[in-house]
Amino acid sequence: MSSNFQLLNDSSDEDDRSRTTETGTIITNHNGVGGGNGGEQDIELDRPLLTSPTIADIDGVGAHPDESALILEDIQFRDDTNLQQEQKQTQQQQQQGGKKKVPLWCYVILVAALLAMSSSGPALKKMDVPPLRKASWRLQVTSIMLLIGFLVDLHTLYPLFEIHLAKSFVGVLPAGLVSSLPISWQTVLINVRQTKFASIDERRTEQSECRARFLSWKTWVILTGTGCVLAGHFGMWISSLNKTSLSHSLLFVTSNPIMIVIVMVVMRKPISKGEIFGCLIGFIGLVITMFDSLFLTSGPVNGIRPTVYGDFLALMAAVCIVFYLFAGSNLRTWMSLYLYAFPVTFIASLVLTFSSLIFETMPVAKEGQNFGVFGWASPAFVWLALYVAFFPGIVGHTGVNAIIKYVEPVVISVTLLLEPPIGTVMGYFVGEGEIPGIFTYIGGPIVVAGCGMVTVASYFRNKREQAATQTADVSNVSLDVDVDDASVSSSIASSNEIMMDAIPNQYSNLSSDQVPSVVVEVDDSK
Structure with a gap:
């Protein structure tokens, strides 16, 4: 933004006298100083002028009343009140613009993602493979599917x-x-x-900062740690499928909203009363559900009887996913989806592959089976491996990422809480589930309700924090305006003194009505 100081003599024509910008004009009188056509000097101001001259200021230059009115019409400076009103109107327009109708296809994808993710447990139980080897296969195939997107994002990061x-x-x-x-x-x-x-070359220059951050050792330490945590999640959850009932495994592994609250309390993060209350409700439901593991003695109709050890493995898998979310939250603020997802998934598959080679003994392979590192490609397992990688992984998780732009996250999170009951029903019909015990019927809905309370309370807490941040920003802008008004006025006064010292003395004999005026033209469009 630039400001032009011009010397206008009273004898100049009317067109020159009324020459101002569309954004505003300030005229000040300097008695006892002569002037003529004078030079023109550009003076840079730090901020737009937000103070308006009065009628007395304009009349003091000896201008005609009609000319004063004409100048006043050109003045469009905003004071603090107008600034706040305009900002409130902008916020209201943004809020109204954000309330768009959700397309129907988003709900179709949400339902498809829910069903695909719910089928992951029964499909994995169908594969008669040691759990760590099974988990490594799951992430190997997912990594292959993510590779194409990773190469595209990598080409964007450094085009070849x-x-x-x-x-x-x-x-x-x-x-x-x-x-x-x-x-x-x-x-x-x-x-x-x-x-x-x-x-x-331009694209490489634009991505130079992001590329430097991606190649830094700190980024790869976080990626490696996140991959190890993801490996722990899949390893313990898939192991729990062989140690407890399908319903218990799904209930405990999807209790991560409760685990998030516990971790936030330990880390002394800000948290609402609603989140704490929902956490307590969900924890009570988990304890009630575990009574089936403690007191159920009769075997299930089909599937595996719930055990405390299996429930604990599923619960630790939920804890791992909490740390996975915390570890990757800062990277996803600047890193693209596939640039983040592929390295993490690939590192997790490597960790699980080596863990399986160290800690597991492979059974004797039957016809069409192969329990090697890439045994998922054998005829006995290839279709199930492709299914659990594509449908729960791509249709499920990627589908959720696709619709999060249109659907409120709280709606998605609450919808996905239906995964345990839907997965249990699916498993029962494919012969890999069981009829839950009485305590699971009681505690299961309580767990889901507690997770829902935590999710909704967290959503509203984030909304309140965003509103408070916006209010603080508006207050800071108003405070800056008050300070800058004084500094701008001081700058104008200093500039005027400098210009008056440069005016020749031959005009000192002019009368007061012939004193030249200093016109400040402010162009806010720049």
Whole structure:
């Protein structure tokens, strides 16, 4: 933003006298100093002027009343009250704009993701493979599916070829196919085709900071630690499927909202009363559910009888996923999805593969079976391995990531709490589940209700914190305005004194109505 100080003599024509910018004009009178057509000097101001001159200030220059009115019409400075009102209106417009109707396809994907993730437990129980080897296969296949996205993101981070994937894809589409698409889709494709993308050097320069952070040793320490935690989650959860009932395994492993509250209390993080209350309710439900593991003596109709050890493994898997979320939260603020997901998943698969080689003994392989490191590709296991990697992994987790832009996170989180009962029903119908005991029927709904309370309370706590942050920002802006008004006025006074010292003395004999005026033109558009 620049300000032009001009010397206007009373004898200049009316057009020159009323020459101001659209954003505002300040005129000050300097008695006893002559002036003429004078020079012009550009003075940089730190901030826009937010103070308005009075009628007396304008009349003091000897301007005509009509000219004063004309100048007043050009003045559009905002005071503190107007600034706050405009900011409140902007916030209201943003809130109203954010309340868009959720597309129907988002709910379709949410339901598909829920069913896909719920089927993970029964599908894994179908694979008669030692648990750590099974977990390593699960993450190996998922890593292969994530590899394509990782290479695309890596090319974006450091482009090796002068090629733009989106533009190249649109360029090879047949004209007949494009013409058959809806008009809105055709417009998007045309815009992509006509867009002028940055050169390879410009793209490398733009990504230099992100690339440096990605290659730093601190980032890879966090990625390695996160991969180890993810390996612990899958290793303990899949092991729990062989040690306790399917319903107990799913209930305990999905209790991570309760575990998050416990970890936040230990770390002394801010937390609401609603989250604490929901945590207590969910913990009571977990204790009630565990009574089946303690007191159930008769065997299940099918599946495995619940045990305390198996329940504990599933609970520790929930704790691991809490630390997984905490560890990766700072990386995902600047790192793309596949650039983060592939290294973490691949590291976890390596940890589980080596753990399986060290701690597990493979059974004798039957016809069509292979229990080797890549045994998932054998005919006996390939379809189940592809299923648990694609549907629970890609359709489930990636589907949730796709709709989180349109659906409130609290809606997604509460919906996914239905995974334990749906997974239990699925397992029963495929012969891998069991009829839960009486305490599971009592404690299970309490666990789900407690997790729901924690999720909803956490959502509203975050909303309150965001609102408080916005209010603090508005207050800081108002305080800055008050301080800057004084500093700008002081800067103008100092600038005027400097300019008056530079004016020749031959105008000192002029009368007061012929004294030149200093006009400050402020252009806020820059």
